[in-house]
Amino acid sequence: MIHVIAGLTTPFRYQFFNNGIIVATIAGALCGLLGVFVVLRGMSYIGHGLSHAVFGGAAASAVMNINYFVGAGVWGVASGVIIGRIARRRLIGADAAIGVVTTASFALGLALLNRYGQAKKSIEAVLFGSVLGVKTIDIVAVSAVAILSVVIVVALYRAFLFATFDPEVAQVSGVRVAWIEALLMGLLSLTILVTMRVIGTLLISALLVIPASIARMLTNSFARMLWISPIIGGMSAFTGMYLSYFLDTSASATIILTGTLMFIVVYAVTGIRGRTRISGLHHI
Amino acid sequence: MIGEVLVECAHMSCAYNSTLAIKSIDLTIRKGDFVGIVGPSGSGKTTLLKAILGSITPVEGHITKKPHLRMGYVPQVETVDWNFPVTVLEVVVMTRSSTGRLPRVTKDERADALLVLERLGLGGLENRHIRELSGGQQQRVFVARALFHRPELLVLDEPTSGVDVRTRHEVLHLLADLHDEGVSIILSTHDLNGLAAHLPRLVCLNSEIIADGLPVDVLTPEILEQTFGAPMEVLVHGGMPVVVDGVGADIAERMSRLA
Numbered sequence: 001m002i003h004v005i006a007g008l009t010t011p012f013r014y015q016f017f018n019n020g021i022i023v024a025t026i027a028g029a030l031c032g033l034l035g036v037f038v039v040l041r042g043m044s045y046i047g048h049g050l051s052h053a054v055f056g057g058a059a060a061s062a063v064m065n066i067n068y069f070v071g072a073g074v075w076g077v078a079s080g081v082i083i084g085r086i087a088r089r090r091l092i093g094a095d096a097a098i099g100v101v102t103t104a105s106f107a108l109g110l111a112l113l114n115r116y117g118q119a120k121k122s123i124e125a126v127l128f129g130s131v132l133g134v135k136t137i138d139i140v141a142v143s144a145v146a147i148l149s150v151v152i153v154v155a156l157y158r159a160f161l162f163a164t165f166d167p168e169v170a171q172v173s174g175v176r177v178a179w180i181e182a183l184l185m186g187l188l189s190l191t192i193l194v195t196m197r198v199i200g201t202l203l204i205s206a207l208l209v210i211p212a213s214i215a216r217m218l219t220n221s222f223a224r225m226l227w228i229s230p231i232i233g234g235m236s237a238f239t240g241m242y243l244s245y246f247l248d249t250s251a252s253a254t255i256i257l258t259g260t261l262m263f264i265v266v267y268a269v270t271g272i273r274g275r276t277r278i279s280g281l282h283h284i
Numbered sequence: 285m286i287g288e289v290l291v292e293c294a295h296m297s298c299a300y301n302s303t304l305a306i307k308s309i310d311l312t313i314r315k316g317d318f319v320g321i322v323g324p325s326g327s328g329k330t331t332l333l334k335a336i337l338g339s340i341t342p343v344e345g346h347i348t349k350k351p352h353l354r355m356g357y358v359p360q361v362e363t364v365d366w367n368f369p370v371t372v373l374e375v376v377v378m379t380r381s382s383t384g385r386l387p388r389v390t391k392d393e394r395a396d397a398l399l400v401l402e403r404l405g406l407g408g409l410e411n412r413h414i415r416e417l418s419g420g421q422q423q424r425v426f427v428a429r430a431l432f433h434r435p436e437l438l439v440l441d442e443p444t445s446g447v448d449v450r451t452r453h454e455v456l457h458l459l460a461d462l463h464d465e466g467v468s469i470i471l472s473t474h475d476l477n478g479l480a481a482h483l484p485r486l487v488c489l490n491s492e493i494i495a496d497g498l499p500v501d502v503l504t505p506e507i508l509e510q511t512f513g514a515p516m517e518v519l520v521h522g523g524m525p526v527v528v529d530g531v532g533a534d535i536a537e538r539m540s541r542l543a
Contacts, residue, residue, distance in 0.1 A: 040368065162378045165368050172337045172357045173379050173433065220413040222369045 011245040020131030020198065023138050024237040024255060027195035028207060030146045032233025033153065034191055035212035036225050037184055040164050045095065046185075047205035049102035051192050053079035055127075055201045056105030056112075063116040069141065069193060076189045079105055106201075129200030129252040131241070141194040149187050153226065156180070161222055200252045207233060210259040217270045236262055287315030290353055290437050290468060291336050295345035298331050305331040307492050308345070313437065313470055318463045320480045321472040323489035324512045329472035332489065333357075333439050336470065356430025358440040361423055361447075366415045372425050373397055373410040379433045400428045404458065420451040424458060431462070438462065440471035444479050452478050476503065476527045499525055 011017045038047055054076045061071020079101050086097040125133055153160060162170035163180040171177045192204055199207055211233035215225045240255030247254060291313040298306050306328035313319060313336070321329045334340040335347055337357055356379075376397045377389050389397070401407055404424045409417065414425060423443065430438055443459070444452040456479060463469055473479045480486055486502045488494040488511040495507045503525040508516040517528040 158378060158380065161370075161374070165365070165370060165375075165378070166359070168339065168363075169357050169359055169429075170378075172339055172355070216369060220369050221371060222374065225369055 011242065016132055016134065017245065019134040019136070019139060020251065021238060021241045023134050023142050023195075023198050024131070024241045024251065025234045026139075026142045026146050027191075027198055028211070028237025028255065029230040029234035030142065030149060030191050031195065031199075031204070031207040032211035032215075032230035033146075033149055033226065034184075034188055035208040035210075035233065036215065036222075036229050037160065037164055038188070038208050039212040039216065040222075044205065044209050045098060046188065047192070047208040049083075049098040050076060050080070050189055051196060051201045051204045052102040052106040054189070054192050054196060056107075056109035058196065059109030059112045063112045068197075072196075073189070073193055075105070076193060080185060080189065125197070125200075127200050127202050128250050129196070129198045129203070131198065131251045133197055138194070138197060145187070145190045145194050149191070152183065152187065156183075157223075160184070165222075198252070199255070203252045203256050206256045206259065207237070210256070210263055211236065214259075214263050214266050217266050232259070232262060287317065287468075288350065289314055290317075290350050291347065292349075293332075293335070293342075293345070293347045296335060296342045296347050297344035298328075298335050298340050299343045300331075304343075304491065306335070306489070309335075309493055311487065311493065311496070313468065315436070315468055316466070317468050317470070317485060318459075318483055319470045319485045319487060320483040321470065321487050321489055322474065322476060322480045322511070323472075324474065327490045327511075329474075329489055330441055333441055333470070333472055336437075337439055350436075353437060354433060354435045355437045355439055356433045356435030358423075358426045358430050358438070358443060360442045360445055361419075361426065362442075362445060364414075364422075364426070366422075368414070370414060371410065372401065372406065372412050372414060372417070372428075375414060375425055376400060376410075376429050376432050379429055397428075397432060400431050404428050404431075418451075419447050420454040423447065423451060423455055427458065427462075431467075435467065437468045437470065440469070442473055443471055444473060444475050449478075455479075456482060476508075481524050481526070503527060 011021075035047075038044060054072045056079075057072035057075020058068060060066075060075060061068050064071070083097045083101050086101065159170070159175045159180055162173070162175050163177045167177045188208075195207075196204060211229045212225065214232050215229035218228055219225055236259035237255050240258035241251050243249075243258065244251040244254035289312055291311075293309045293311040296306070296309040296311075297304055309332065311332075321332060323329050331340060335342060336349075337355060338349075373389065373394070377393050380393060398407070398410060401410055404427060406421060406424055406428060409421065414422060417425065427438075427440075438459075440459075443455050447455070452475070459469055459471070471479075481499050481503060483499065485497065486499050487496045488502055488507055490511050490513070494511045495502045503518055505516055505518055508518070508527060514529070519526045519528060
């Protein structure tokens with residue numbers, strides 16, 4: 001019995017694993033919280049696009065030896081501004097603008113790493129995440145963004161709810177919808193920035209979408225979704241990270257697969273009721 | 285007695301991407317008014333309402349409103365996401381987003397919301413999801429949300445669009461009750477017989493105002509053809525105008541020849 005317990009607690013003997021599981025759990029909960037807005041606003045593609053855009057910045061900052069958070073952060077904001085400008089000219093739709101800018105940024109990042117970086121290792125770390133690379137600064141950064149997100153969502157709860165449910169009437173009723181949307185995009189960008197090194201570019205959008213979709217199947221209340229989704233996100237990140245040690249698989253892939261398994265179980269258990277609730281989320 | 289002016293549009297024009305949607309609108313809404321805006325699709329009805337609400341700025345002319353005018357807006361129910369996870373109570377208290385910051389609904393807000401819901405015949409439904417309501421109840425939830433703001437002017441966009449006859453009657457009775465209680469109302473509709481003919485004042489709109497007055501004065505074949513661009517006949521039934529589609533009568537005659 002002692003041997004079994006000792007075996008199960010083995011990963012916690014390693015500092016790198018402890019750092020990784022702390023960051024992953026907070027990141028899962030954070031993505032779960034913001035994922036509620038992403039899913040209900042039909043913005044699933046934004047998470048995917050932003051993470052790809054930030055990849056370009058991450059690659060450029062690695063090549064130019066600039067601090068990751070500064071380089072990738074500035075790059076992410078610049079991508080968002082360019083997307084906004086192209087979309088406002090109405091020559092192409094916002095979805096096409098996101099597609100063009102973010103994939104171009106992603107391709108540029110790949111090319112830079114190929115040409116100047118330690119390509120293979122760097123690319124894999126950014127694409128799929130790496131628990132080995134987690135440092136104390138990552139724990140501080142992800143915790144700070146999580147606290148900031150919780151404070152903002154609680155403090156501006158009604159404005160966020162109104163602007164998400166009915167932006168036009170919210171605007172007429174005095175809610176500064178454009179400001180709320182900019183704030184949400186800012187929080188999303190920060191979240192992607194601080195979680196990308198653990199979860200990776202390719203899988204981060206799944207962590208934004210899966211917990212919120214599970215929460216939607218479990219409840220008809222927006223307020224309840226806002227605490228159920230982070231719990232599911234945190235649980236799937238903790239469990240996935242822990243299992244990845246024993247299965248010897250990629251941590252981010254195992255986290256997403258754990259979330260997917262939870263989705264399948266809840267989908268089956270909630271039956272027609274759950275399916276009806278997510279039937280409006282056509283974009284997923 | 286003439287009521288206080290709530291909204292006044294003077295030579296007002298509004299545009300989307302340099303294309304004028306409404307032009308040279310002169311319209312005054314006074315306290316106690318119950319006005320219906322009628323016109324075909326694309327005639328600028330919603331644009332006019334949005335200009336009144338302040339979500340569109342005129343490109344020409346101007347619009348003036350009574351200082352601190354409280355307005356409640358009821359959008360078309362067809363634009364509502366019925367799968368969105370909100371209860372009836374959450375929808376109603378949403379409009380107090382500037383004062384009610386926290387997720388918790390305060391005792392006072394809950395009491396106020398329950399009073400409005402009771403008044404609209406929605407008592408006991410506050411914890412229901414909005415999808416679980418009937419068509420008439422759903423429409424009334426959004427009226428309740430607008431009333432929770434204690435508006436002086438209630439603005440409704442196509443309140444009977446896509447609803448059945450029974451719901452249309454419910455909406456009409458509800459609006460008449462609210463008007464009797466002192467709420468001024470402006471709404472848009474293309475439902476000439478089911479809704480417009482029952483209102484005390486109609487404005488016919490097709491980019492510009494074609495006519496403004498009592499239904500008996502406005503619902504004439506000439507004005508309707510000018511507004512809708514199609515021939516229409518007007519009959520009188522029980523003292524009220526009934527609009528008959530002129531093209532429909534022509535088709536009926538052709539069909540009868542085929543029989």
